[in-house]
Amino acid sequence: LLPQRLSWVLGYNSALPVHSAAGAGAPRLLYAAAHTLVLHDVRAGRQAHLQGHSNLISCLCVSEDRRWVATADRGPEPLVIVWDSYSGIPVRTIFDSHPGGVAAIAISRDAKYLVTIGAGAVQRVCVWRWTCPAETPVCSAELPPGAGRQEFVVFNPHNATEFVSNSRSQVIFYLWVSVAFGGSSPRAAPPPPLAPQTFGKAVGLLSQSVFHFDASQALTGTSAGKLVLWDAVRPRPLPREPPPKPHTMKAIKLVPMQKDGITVLTVSDSYFVTCDVKGDVKFYDGQLQLVNWYSHPRVGPIRSISFCKEPPGAAADCASSCTLGGRPFIVRNFILSATDATVFHVETDGTKYEKLLEEPKRAVTAIACHPAQGLLAVGSHCGLLRLWDYEQSAALVSRVFAGGSIQCLCYSPAGHLLAAGCTDGSVHVLDAISLRSVCEEFRFSHGPVTLVSFSHDSEYLATADENLAVTVYRGAPREGRRCWEHLAGLHAHSRRIRSLLFGMHLDGDEPRLLSLAEDRQLVEYDLSSSSKGHLAVLRRDRVEQAAVPLCLAWYPQLGTESFILTANSCYKMKLYNTTTKMCRKTLLGPTYGSPLEKMQILPMPNLSDPQKRYLAYITKDKVGLQVLPVDGNPHKSSAFICHPGGAAELACSYDGRCLFTAGGDDRTVMTWEVDLPALDAAVPLGGQGLEPFYNLLDGGRDGDFFRELEDYFYYAQLRSHGIDTMETRQVSTHIPLEEVPFVMRAMGFYPSEEKIEEMLNEVKFSEYVDTGKQVTKINLEDFIKLYINHRPAFGLSMKKIRRAFQVLGYDNEKGEKVIDRGDLLLLLQRRGEHMTEDELAACLTTLLGTNP
Numbered sequence: 001l002l003p004q005r006l007s008w009v010l011g012y013n014s015a016l017p018v019h020s021a022a023g024a025g026a027p028r029l030l031y032a033a034a035h036t037l038v039l040h041d042v043r044a045g046r047q048a049h050l051q052g053h054s055n056l057i058s059c060l061c062v063s064e065d066r067r068w069v070a071t072a073d074r075g076p077e078p079l080v081i082v083w084d085s086y087s088g089i090p091v092r093t094i095f096d097s098h099p100g101g102v103a104a105i106a107i108s109r110d111a112k113y114l115v116t117i118g119a120g121a122v123q124r125v126c127v128w129r130w131t132c133p134a135e136t137p138v139c140s141a142e143l144p145p146g147a148g149r150q151e152f153v154v155f156n157p158h159n160a161t162e163f164v165s166n167s168r169s170q171v172i173f174y175l176w177v178s179v180a181f182g183g184s185s186p187r188a189a190p191p192p193p194l195a196p197q198t199f200g201k202a203v204g205l206l207s208q209s210v211f212h213f214d215a216s217q218a219l220t221g222t223s224a225g226k227l228v229l230w231d232a233v234r235p236r237p238l239p240r241e242p243p244p245k246p247h248t249m250k251a252i253k254l255v256p257m258q259k260d261g262i263t264v265l266t267v268s269d270s271y272f273v274t275c276d277v278k279g280d281v282k283f284y285d286g287q288l289q290l291v292n293w294y295s296h297p298r299v300g301p302i303r304s305i306s307f308c309k310e311p312p313g314a315a316a317d318c319a320s321s322c323t324l325g326g327r328p329f330i331v332r333n334f335i336l337s338a339t340d341a342t343v344f345h346v347e348t349d350g351t352k353y354e355k356l357l358e359e360p361k362r363a364v365t366a367i368a369c370h371p372a373q374g375l376l377a378v379g380s381h382c383g384l385l386r387l388w389d390y391e392q393s394a395a396l397v398s399r400v401f402a403g404g405s406i407q408c409l410c411y412s413p414a415g416h417l418l419a420a421g422c423t424d425g426s427v428h429v430l431d432a433i434s435l436r437s438v439c440e441e442f443r444f445s446h447g448p449v450t451l452v453s454f455s456h457d458s459e460y461l462a463t464a465d466e467n468l469a470v471t472v473y474r475g476a477p478r479e480g481r482r483c484w485e486h487l488a489g490l491h492a493h494s495r496r497i498r499s500l501l502f503g504m505h506l507d508g509d510e511p512r513l514l515s516l517a518e519d520r521q522l523v524e525y526d527l528s529s530s531s532k533g534h535l536a537v538l539r540r541d542r543v544e545q546a547a548v549p550l551c552l553a554w555y556p557q558l559g560t561e562s563f564i565l566t567a568n569s570c571y572k573m574k575l576y577n578t579t580t581k582m583c584r585k586t587l588l589g590p591t592y593g594s595p596l597e598k599m600q601i602l603p604m605p606n607l608s609d610p611q612k613r614y615l616a617y618i619t620k621d622k623v624g625l626q627v628l629p630v631d632g633n634p635h636k637s638s639a640f641i642c643h644p645g646g647a648a649e650l651a652c653s654y655d656g657r658c659l660f661t662a663g664g665d666d667r668t669v670m671t672w673e674v675d676l677p678a679l680d681a682a683v684p685l686g687g688q689g690l691e692p693f694y695n696l697l698d699g700g701r702d703g704d705f706f707r708e709l710e711d712y713f714y715y716a717q718l719r720s721h722g723i724d725t726m727e728t729r730q731v732s733t734h735i736p737l738e739e740v741p742f743v744m745r746a747m748g749f750y751p752s753e754e755k756i757e758e759m760l761n762e763v764k765f766s767e768y769v770d771t772g773k774q775v776t777k778i779n780l781e782d783f784i785k786l787y788i789n790h791r792p793a794f795g796l797s798m799k800k801i802r803r804a805f806q807v808l809g810y811d812n813e814k815g816e817k818v819i820d821r822g823d824l825l826l827l828l829q830r831r832g833e834h835m836t837e838d839e840l841a842a843c844l845t846t847l848l849g850t851n852p
Contacts, residue, residue, distance in 0.1 A: 001678035003625050003638045004659065006049050008393060009033045010378065011341070011359040011668035016059065017304030018337035021085060022066035027308070027335060027345045027356065030069065030085065032057040034666045035644050037071055039085065042356045045393045052081050052090050055644050056666060058119065059104055063111040066309050070130075074101025074119050075644065082114070082130050092130045097137075104153040108160040113138070115163050117150050125153075125165070127176050139176050147172055147190050156211040157267070164218055168205045171220055171230070173249045191230070191249055199254040203228065208265040210272070214286055218249065221262035221274060227288065229253040255288055268307045268331060275302035279338065281346075283331065292329045294346060296353045300338040307332040341667065360384050360667050365648040367662045367669055368409035368418065370432065372654055377418055378662075378669055379406030385420065385435060390658065390671055399435040401428070407448055408649075412458040421449025421463055427473070429461070429484050439484045444471050451500040455511035458482075460527060462513055464497040470515050472527070472535055488535035490525075493517035499552035506562060506578065516552040516566065520544040522581065541581040544568055545754050551598050554578075556613045558629050561769045565630070567596035567617075571793035573630050583758050584765065587789045588632040592639040594620035597647065601628075602674070603656045614676060616659050618647040623661050623672060625679050632693070632789040635686025638679060642670055690781055693788050705747075709787075712746045713780050734777035737763055743783070749791045753833050759790055 012018070012031045021028040021039055029040040035057060037050035055075030062069050062085075069083045078101035080094040098118030105116050114128040122145075126137035143150060148167030156162035163174050172190045204224030211218050218230040230249045257274065264275035271291060272284040279299030283291045311332065335356075336344045343357040366379030374391035383401040388394075405423040411432060412419075418435070420428045425445035429438050447467035454461055461473040461484065471489035475482040495518035503512050513525040522543045526536035543549055547568035555563035555575060563575040563584065573589040573596075576582065589596060599617040602625070615626040624639030648664035659672040686692040694701040697709075716739035717732060735743070740763070741756045751759065763786065764774045778786070805817040808827065812818045828835050835843070 001675055001681070002640070003675055003679035003682070004623060004640055004672040005675065006036065006051065006670060007658070007673045008047055008390065008671040009036060009038050009049065009668055010388065010670075011364060011663075011666075012038065012357070013057065013666065013668075014303060014337065014339060014341040014359070014361060016057070018306065018335055018343050019060075019062045019069075019304075020066070020306040020308045020335045021062075022309050027333075029335065029343065029356065030062065030066075031337075031343075032060055032071065033668045034663055034670070035073065035641060036670075037069065037083065039088070048088050050083050050088050050090070052093070053079055053644075054641055055079075055101065058101055061105050061107045062306075063107050064109050065111070068107065068111050070105055070107055070114055072097070072102035072105050072116060074103075078102060080105070080114070080116060080128075094128060094130070095135070097126060097128075098124060103149070104151055104165065106153045106155050106163065108155045109157040110160060113155070113160050115153055115155065117143075117153055117165060123147075123150055125150075125174065141174075143172070144190060146170070152208050154208075154210060157213070158211070162211070164209045164211065166206045166209045166220060171206065171209055171228075171249075173218070173230075191251060198251060201254065203254060204261065207261075207263055210265055210267050212286070213267055213270060219265065219272065221265035223261035225256065225258040225260050225262060225276070227255045227257055227262070227265075227274075229255060257284075257288070258282070263302055264305055266305060268334075271331065273305060275305050275336070277301040279336075281305065281334075281336070283329070292331075294348070294351060296344070298342075298355070299336060299344060299353070300340045300342070302336055303339050304337045306335045308334065362405070362667065363648070363665045364662045364667050364669055365664050366406045366409040366420070367649050367651045367660050368411050369651045369653050369660065371411055371413055371415045373415065374653065375432075376651070376660055376669075377409050377411070379409050379420060380667070381405035381407075381423065385409075387433070387435060390653070390660075397433070397435055399430075405448075407450060408452045410452045410454055412454045413456050414458055417454070417458065419452045419454065419461055419463075421445075421452045421465075423448040425449060425465065427452065427461075427463055427471075442473065442484075442486060444486050444489055445469065451497060453500050453502050455502040455513070456504055457509070457511065460487075460502070460511055460513070462500055462502065464500045464515060466496070467491075468493050468495070468497060468517070470497070470500065470513075470523075470525070470535070472513070472525070472530065488530055488533050490535040490537070492523045492525075492537065493519050493521055495519040498550055501552055501554065503554055503578075514552065514564070516543070516549050518548050520549060522549075522552075522564075522566075522576075539581070541576075543574070543576065543581075543583070545752060546570075547572065550595055551617075553599050553601055553615070556601055556628060558611055558613065559769075565599070565615075567599060569595050571595050572789075575630075582761065582765075585762055585789075586758060587630045588634070588793060589630070590617065590619070590624055590626060590637040590639060591634065591793055592619055592622050592624065594622075598650045600650060600652050602652055603654055614656075614679070616650060616652055616674075618642070618650045618661060620646060623647065623650070623659055623670075625674065625676075627679060627683060632785060633683070633686065634696070635683050635692050638682065640672075642672070643668070690784065693784055696788050697784070709743075709747060709784070710780065712743050713783065716743050733779045735783075736777050737775075740778065740783070740786070744787065744790075747787065749787065751790065755790065759786060762786070 012033045016032045019030040021030040026043045035053040039048040053073045055073035057071050058074040060071045069085050072080045080097045081090050082092040084091050100120040102116045103119040114130050116126050118124045123143040126140040128137050148170040150165045150167050153165040161176055165172050202224050204222035207221045209220040216232050220228040228251050231252045233248045233250050260276040260278045262274050262276050266273050274282050280295045282293040285291050331348050333347050341359040341361040345354045345356050360380030362381035364380045368377045376388045376390050379385045383404045386398040387396045389396050406420050407423050408421040410419045418430045418432045427442040445465040447465040449463050449465050451464040463471045469489050469491050472487045473484050474487045475484050497517045499516040501514050515523050520542050522541045524538045526538040529536040547570040549566050549568050551567050553565045555565040562578040566574045571589050571591050573587045575585040596617045602614040602616050613628040617624050621644050622639040623642040627636040642661045643663035645666045646664050647661050649662040651660040661670050698705040716735045720736050737760050763778050809817040809819040
């Protein structure tokens with residue numbers, strides 16, 4: 001069981017082809033969405049998700065019978081995976097096929113071989129017999145530097161030892177021989193680059209290439225609407241007779257086919273098929289004579305075409321060819337995908353176009369869940385705003401904002417209104433169901449609106465923008481309905497605003513507004529004292545000394561004291577008193593490759609145990625859950641890769657059963673079903689009591705580090721009693737709080753004075769709300785928790801030290817980064833927490849061992 005399970009994907013990568021999957025009757029689609037391969041039965045409303053990649057899928061191909069699907073990705077530790085589409089099981093995984101990943105992939109007609117082209121600076125071509133367990137390719141070759149970026153490859157359907165690839169300007173033909181027959185690498189034969197002088201006319205950019213189905217020729221489509229015809233200079237050898245040198249292909253003819261650029265060139269049965277930038281699909285016979293074509297005004301530039309597996313039937317009303325003979329034209333139904341992220345199913349016997357998908361064609365950064373219904377609002381940079389019923393997996397209503405790019409969304413707490421912030425600085429207040437505007441749009445922001453939030457009573461609406469301004473709008477009843485007006489704005493921060501949050505005052509139901517920014521300032525606004533054109537600030541608090549705060553949330557009321565929860569760039573989570581803004585606790589947060597970017601308390605409408613709450617969060621590329629209360633136990637959280645290219649937004653369903661993540665530039669929204677019992681069941685696996693914290697120490701409970709910590713702890717007791725005392729010592733399990741900084745430093749953790757004050761306050765006031773008394777001592781178990789939660793999450797790395805030398809130092813005569821001793825001493829005395837000359841001398845003599 002997993003705490004999160006992917007249940008639905010909205011959107012897909014429209015830069016990659018959409019294939020027709022195996023299956024009779026209704027069309028089934030196969031496409032890539034971020035790092036996931038999706039098998040989608042559109043009419044039945046079902047999806048199957050094939051997950052195995054940790055990077056964005058960069059290319060995919062399918063076998064002739066649609067059973068085998070090969071996918072590849074780009075990025076660190078790239079994978080090539082071959083899937084059985086019937087069962088959804090990965091049957092072969094190739095690790096580290098190419099440095100940097102794969103740019104193009106193809107599978108042979110007999111489904112025995114794969115060819116991959118690397119995405120590195122120097123491209124390499126590899127041929128794999130994927131049905132064999134060998135970890136190395138059958139053969140490989142490095143492409144010549146002048147070949148351009150090869151982004152397309154296809155096998156000869158009649159001879160698996162031949163394939164062709166092309167870039168935008170160069171075509172390369174290959175002939176390879178298996179090692180078993182004495183060969184070791186494919187012989188690449190790049191013809192001379194095509195230029196206008198080759199044929200005396202413009203050729204255009206190359207798109208795709210295919211082999212002729214009944215001749216020793218090949219064709220390449222171009223953006224000028226032409227086909228380049230290639231032919232062998234000399235006859236090709238038999239497949240099992242390795243030639244002394246590779247055969248060569250030469251461009252013998254440039255055939256003008258149409259005025260519009262050809263985007264797709266493929267073969268279906270005994271026809272050449274071209275697709276173009278106008279959305280037309282044309283069929284040609286072996287002599288390149290037009291046989292038939294399909295056109296529809298709603299289809300834009302075509303990215304891919306995929307023919308259904310079922311053979312065409314001899315329908316009575318089948319079309320006739322365009323030739324003089326007018327013979328019957330019978331072809332399989334096909335799937336079209338366009339560059340504007342639309343997918344069509346075309347029934348060829350009646351020329352019926354059916355739109356199967358219409359997804360965002362630009363980045364998706366805005367999602368919001370209705371507070372009382374199973375509705376999800378999704379906004380895109382292409383201006384498309386869609387209302388999605390995630391319980392029925394159906395789109396309800398959509399609206400396009402002409403010229404507007406939607407950046408953020410937020411529902412009012414009652415669910416009647418939906419606010420949308422756009423990149424042009426406009427703010428729209430819409431009806432939550434019909435998506436119609438309830439008032440004129442506002443244009444008081446001078447930059448893209450990045451955050452939007454309603455107060456609990458829907459009286460106020462606040463926005464933050466990239467111009468570092470917070471703007472507040474107020475709704476006032478007028479003529480029986482609420483009308484919105486601009487109240488005031490303020491440039492409250494000097495760096496990017498990360499969170500904008502409404503809450504309620506503890507002594508009433510008056511709304512309060514807070515903003516948190518990368519300038520480390522937490523600003524609370526005085527809404528009751530604000531007036532038209534004047535946004536009052538109640539207080540400002542600096543919440544970090546070195547780390548950068550990244551997100552903010554109201555912590556659930558799990559005790560007497562009320563807290564605000566923040567997460568920072570050093571993988572720490574902090575609890576601040578909502579009234580005094582004092583840092584009450586610092587805790588180790590989830591450490592899954594990158595810090596928390598956004599977080600939300602999971603709604604629990606049917607709360608049987610009020611002390612059992614959960615936190616949902618996203619990091620740079622993962623979505624996760626955290627069991628509350630936060631205490632630094634790493635086993636109380638989990639995370640899964642959701643968007644390798646970067647997660648942009650997080651939303652929680654009204655009942656807490658689903659999480660939604662938006663992928664930004666990957667143009668997808670993923671739905672994750674939450675299984676909280678599975679998360680709870682994983683917590684005890686890390687051990688009981690302090691065992692999870694002991695395991696975070698070097699060597700664990702039985703290691704040298706722990707024994708050394710015990711020795712220092714008891715030595716601190718001796719220090720507190722006096723080293724030279726002759727009185728009877730009282731052995732205790734506690735040490736005074738004043739000794740905590742010395743033990744921390746003895747263990748190799750050197751906190752700043754501000755950090756020391758936070759640690760001491762954390763212990764000192766831990767029982768103050770309940771007992772009214774301050775704690776003056778700490779035991780070993782609590783000290784270990786304090787040490788684990790406050791020390792750097794990953795220690796002091798050489799990367800940080802080198803970075804410090806780059807910033808503070810200069811290049812010496814050997815080209816090495818060095819720091820001048822005098823400059824270092826001045827920096828220690830004048831920057832950060834200032835040190836006096838005596839304090840600096842005492843520290844240096846102690847570190848150098850010269851202090852008497």
